Amino acid sequence: MEAVRAGRLPDGPAAPLIKPLEKALEEAREAAEEDGREVPPEVEVLQPTSRQLGEACTAFYDAVIEQDLVHLDQAPMTSALAGAVKRPLGDGLWAWSRRGSGCRSPRCWPPRWPRGATG
Numbered sequence: 001m002e003a004v005r006a007g008r009l010p011d012g013p014a015a016p017l018i019k020p021l022e023k024a025l026e027e028a029r030e031a032a033e034e035d036g037r038e039v040p041p042e043v044e045v046l047q048p049t050s051r052q053l054g055e056a057c058t059a060f061y062d063a064v065i066e067q068d069l070v071h072l073d074q075a076p077m078t079s080a081l082a083g084a085v086k087r088p089l090g091d092g093l094w095a096w097s098r099r100g101s102g103c104r105s106p107r108c109w110p111p112r113w114p115r116g117a118t119g
Helices: 015-035 050-065 075-082
Strands: 004-007 043-046 086-090 093-096
Touching: 015 043, 050 086, 050 093
Parallel strands: 004 043
Antiparallel strands: 086 093
16 A cells, blocks of 8 residues: 655644654554554655755646646635745745745645655
């Protein structure tokens, strides 16, 4: 079974959750194995660098502009995109600001890093 990938920046607000999450996931897999239950898929917690984040945000933006990536006019996503604010990362790279306006709910986030992002 393919590993599920979940990504957060190692210095972002979710950083303190990375090690406990990895430990809990491993314990859940071990417990399921010992009890003879179906073992949940492996989850790899990705910790992208600032460069990878900038490349992913740029790839996402470019895909929207080129209409390779569209959504079905869901209100939360439309609101998030309308209020999105960029923040500089240096070297010409940028990321979406966590402090700008727009929706911050996980249901407004893209489901995975865009294709073309390096990792």
